Amino acid sequence: MNLKISLIEDFGKRNIETTKEPKIKFSRTDIAMAVFGAAVVLSALLSGHIKESFYGVSGFGMGALSITLMILSYFYISRFLITPKWIFHFIVATSIFPIALALINRAGIDLLNMYEQGTDPKYSLYVSTLGNYGWFSEYMAIIIPIAIYMHVMTENVLERILYGIYLILALAAATLCGTNMLMMTVFAVFILVLIRRFLTLISEKDAVRAFVKKSLPWAFVIAVIVYYALVFFVSGHDDMANGRGYIWKLSMDLYKNLPLKEKLIGVGPNRYMYVLNDYLGTRSGLSTFTSRFNNLALTSAHSEYLDYLINTGIIGLAAYIYMIYTVMFSFIREGFGIINKEIAFVSAISYMTYSLCNFSIVCATPMFFIYLAMCVSKEK
Template sequence: MGKKKNKIAAVSVPDLFGKGITNVYLLVMFGLFPVFYPGSLIGIHTVKKEFFTISAGVYLCLMLIPFLCKASFVFKGKERKKIDRSDIFAGLFLIAALVSTGIALNQTEAVYGNSTVQTGLIVMLLCIGSYFFVKNFAVWDKGLIWANLLASSFIYLCGIFIACRTDILNMQKDIIDAQKAMFVSPLGNINFNVAYISLVLPAAAVMFLLCKEVFTKRVLAAYLFVGFMDLFCLRVDSAIVMILVVFLFLIYFSFEQETWFLRCLSVIGLFFAANIAVFILSVLLKDHMYPFNSLGALFVRTETVVLEFIFLCIFFVMQKKGNFTKERLWKGQKMYKITMFVLLGLFVVFVLALNFAFSERVEGTLLSNLVLNDAMGSGRGYVWIRTGGRFLDLPFLNQLFGCGLGCFYDFINPWYDDMVAKFGAVFYDPHNDFLQVLVTTGIVGVVGFFGMILHTMAAALKKRKNQEMFLAVFILLAAYLAQGLINSYTIFSTPILFILLGLANSSMGNTD
């Protein structure tokens, strides 16, 4: 009996101490990290890096005790440890990060990161360490959900108020007028906000589909409405691309149950209502609101708003009178899938035709954003073309393992004078997740980084049949990849991404 008690006491060290510390760490990262700022947005990159470095550093040090205890149980055969593919991919990314530092273009920036991106080796080691410990010790609970909802709601409200040129917290006090439209919350500029939102808002949309409590459903409805308003107020194309991908998958899966389908109509209705609200604000405030451009300008046109209002009326009638049997929903899902594949194929053909035959004819129009040239995507085409070209000229070892984390500025430096002449600024990142990972950690890093994400998505898709909430994991990671086509990873979102990957794999492992 005594031996059994001792064994239980020993096992309780990693289970209780480790899980307790991990839950505190998750509360800090979900509830405090996004909203923390020192009273001004000047130097916010450095502030976030220091916050994460201290928080993650303390967490990893404290976790050594439960980790060593758990490792001893595995070593003695008292506990089995399963190494899945996500761990292998994380290990590959870790190897790429370490090797890339050894062959980096700039050793200092490879280790510490540059002043803008801040994702050097130290940050990535803390991210990977957080992933492994969270994966082994995390327990998802309602407290984390509420902390996440409150923190992200604060981010949304900041974005909405600042879009209306109202800085109620005086965050922009030291920012020059020309930059105030870009820096909208404690997460820095609008692109960084989109990357963060892609990791939180899609999960809430799935929760709205699944929740059974009336109060929770109402809270989520209000949360989604404010979040959608912020997406429009950010005035950036990546926000629209991201949310369209969310709806693409959300609609498809909603056909599986009548309740889901009806609630999906409600989510789309909230999206339309949020856009109408932003349109009304733009009319009432007129010149007191930052101007919309590109896709954002399309959504605040009167014709678009009228069309959305018509759809809202149709959705209302469908929810009141619709009779959606399983057979009708199954046929609808099948038709939807075929339609999406056909439209995707037509879109690919259309983009290819624009690039190879009609690029000059669409110059100066909205369609020019689909033509790969220097002007594409506010200059993104310029950096994409040169990034891809120079990568192919790198030595083979650098192609395998990259040029060092935080070294993109040094990588693109040969075009420094040209960038300053054309854009009045220098690119510190390629505004594309794939290119960022490829240049900094090479082909091995790409396999590791995106392997973690894609494997987690595949596992979530498989496990959702028994645990419906895993659908949120799939959709939010799809949203993150979508916005990553136009943005690069930064200190504002990368730690959250790795923690979510660890949390998702932990939850899916517990269902085996």
């Protein structure tokens, strides 16, 4: 009798244990992403210009709403998306149209009647369907890495041939209507993928992974220091980097003159242009700015990291950088050797590199957050 009661009690306990809902676990990256999101929302709420911070600059739309949606997409994708290989084939295939149109435009043909009367597509700043050639370049910076990885790493001959053809077309478009930064980014990605290919030929993969894990914190700190050293150097030469020297100097001066509260939490997401205009209105350098930009608006600092510094403050920038660090650490620990995660990681690195000299845009930044989610996803 006692045995029966014991068995019944034991079964009951097991049944209760198995019917309990599984605990939701949050990784270090999840927490860092949530902190970054909180910094963005806080910056928007305390900016005094909630509507501007919420939607962002007209035509850009990278305010708190867009950033929050991208963060939510990270949480959903990192938990539930199973990434079949064909997704990457599809992403690359969909980029063929804008690439072909860019090449046609640079041949002097306005196929879709997009340009104003008398504008020669061959020399216009606007190309394909993506707007300014800088936007086209940033879009390509998140697509080309997939093709480079597949061309170098795949063992399928047909895939290698098709991706090779794609790379010829993509690099031709990048050469004719891309930026120097895009070409530098593509070169860096190519070197990174070649290193990954070399690692397939050696047997001590665990030792390499352990070395990279130990070196990552120092490498990350060095990268941040080098970036800001580069910013300070370039900002001392107004015309360097296609005028970014002047823009970065102006941005650093703007940040230095912000009140302490705004230095900490920023002026509001995607509010750089509004604050800069107010700042220039009180300075003697307005005429210099106007002559340089021919009355055009300067909507960003032309470096995503400087943008976050001004828009979300040092707290927002620190949260963003730490979030990126946790993604890299998680990938090295668990994603190395998984093809889908490696493709996403290479593409994310490409975006981060290109963003050193560019800004968040709706046709590229959402894909960056998707890549981050893929890098740390729960799928094996």
